[in-house]
Amino acid sequence: xxxxxxxxxxxxxxxTKFVFQSGLRFNHVTSEADFTENNEFLxxxxxxxxxxxxxxxxxxxxxxxxxxxxxxxxNAASAFRAPNIDDIGKVFDSEPGSVVVPNENLRPEYAYxxxxxxxxxxxxxxxxxxxxxxxxxxxxxxxRDYTLNGVTEIMYDGELSNVQAIKNASKAWIYGFxxxxxxxxxxxxxxxxxxxxxxxxxxxxSIEVPIRHVAPNFGNTHxxxxxxxxxxxxxxxxxxxxxxxxxxxxxxxxxYIYAADENGNPYAPSWYTLNVRTQYKISKATTITAALxxxxxxxxxxxxxxxxxxxxxxxxxxxxxx
Numbered sequence: 001x002x003x004x005x006x007x008x009x010x011x012x013x014x015x016t017k018f019v020f021q022s023g024l025r026f027n028h029v030t031s032e033a034d035f036t037e038n039n040e041f042l043x044x045x046x047x048x049x050x051x052x053x054x055x056x057x058x059x060x061x062x063x064x065x066x067x068x069x070x071x072x073x074x075n076a077a078s079a080f081r082a083p084n085i086d087d088i089g090k091v092f093d094s095e096p097g098s099v100v101v102p103n104e105n106l107r108p109e110y111a112y113x114x115x116x117x118x119x120x121x122x123x124x125x126x127x128x129x130x131x132x133x134x135x136x137x138x139x140x141x142x143x144r145d146y147t148l149n150g151v152t153e154i155m156y157d158g159e160l161s162n163v164q165a166i167k168n169a170s171k172a173w174i175y176g177f178x179x180x181x182x183x184x185x186x187x188x189x190x191x192x193x194x195x196x197x198x199x200x201x202x203x204x205x206s207i208e209v210p211i212r213h214v215a216p217n218f219g220n221t222h223x224x225x226x227x228x229x230x231x232x233x234x235x236x237x238x239x240x241x242x243x244x245x246x247x248x249x250x251x252x253x254x255x256y257i258y259a260a261d262e263n264g265n266p267y268a269p270s271w272y273t274l275n276v277r278t279q280y281k282i283s284k285a286t287t288i289t290a291a292l293x294x295x296x297x298x299x300x301x302x303x304x305x306x307x308x309x310x311x312x313x314x315x316x317x318x319x320x321x322x
Contacts, residue, residue: 009022009023016065019063021059023058026055027055028052029082033050034048035049049102050088051104053080053082053107058077059075060075060076071121072116073115073116073131074117078111079110079111080108081108081111097160097161098164099157101148103146106166107139109140111135111138112136113133115131115132116133117130117131124184125183125184128181130177132176133178134173135174137171137202138171139168139171140169141168142167142169143165143166143167144166144167145162145164151163170203170204172201172211173200174200174211175199176198178195178197189223189224190224192224195218196218199214200214204249210249212304216242216270217240221236222234229281234274236273237273239272242267243261244263252265257305271298273295276295277290277291277292284321285320286319287318288318289318290314294310294311297312
């Protein structure tokens with residue numbers, strides 16, 4: 001695989017209240033996969049797969065601070081992702097009864113997005129950070145049913161499997177809202193919290209359906225105490241539920257990695273963890289850290305992982321810098 005590119009940037013600041021930044025970037029990615037040795041088993045209609053992709057992308061943003069309390073941000077950007085070596089050259093079983101084969105006809109996917117943000121800072125005592133964003137994804141690389149040598153099923157690892165491949169088969173829309181809060185309760189005690197609301201759909205056979213890569217709404221809250229070289233952080237992490245109707249079609253087929261709702265359908269339950277972490281700086285070179293995670297020993301799985309997260313666990317660490 002070969003990657004090349006060039007970058008151009010511009011920054012304009014006519015006064016202390018206004019900043020404009022812009023940039024252009026050109027990327028070119030070349031990748032190649034050779035199936036000669038494995039084609040005896042795969043029986044692909046080609047022995048190699050090559051991909052050349054180049055794109056000019058850009059970004060533009062402005063920051064406006066009309067006073068000491070308020071700051072506005074507006075950003076727009078475009079981006080692209082070239083098919084990687086896994087997309088064009090990897091064979092794997094994506095789920096029981098399905099096998100993903102290489103696709104040599106992939107094109108890059110492109111993203112176009114915008115973001116608006118507002119920050120209110122009341123002398124560092126109360127800080128509120130808000131932002132909302134929207135992204136349009138074109139030629140999205142997604143897994144879809146495929147034909148190989150004119151057939152839709154092949155024997156793979158001793159099992160008759162449905163043939164699939166990564167394809168430029170979709171358009172997607174991703175949007176969300178984020179809020180952050182920081183309150184200085186006393187000189188050494190502060191409360192911080194963040195929460196993200198995420199949504200998104202993709203086009204599947206001319207119908208908009210939930211997109212797989214959008215995680216459930218999530219957030220965290222921290223109560224942090226600082227005293228000389230000691231820091232104590234008590235915090236909670238939490239994720240919202242994704243109901244059966246909110247799951248992408250490809251996720252609904254993976255009932256083996258999800259819980260079952262009252263109707264027997266797969267869904268991702270909400271979860272939370274309570275945690276505490278402490279850090280003590282013994283000297284400039286030595287720091288000791290201890291953490292107790294998932295204190296209530298919750299059993300949960302991060303979205304789409306299929307792997308249960310750790311239960312209650314204790315961590316000790318000693319760091320020494322020369």
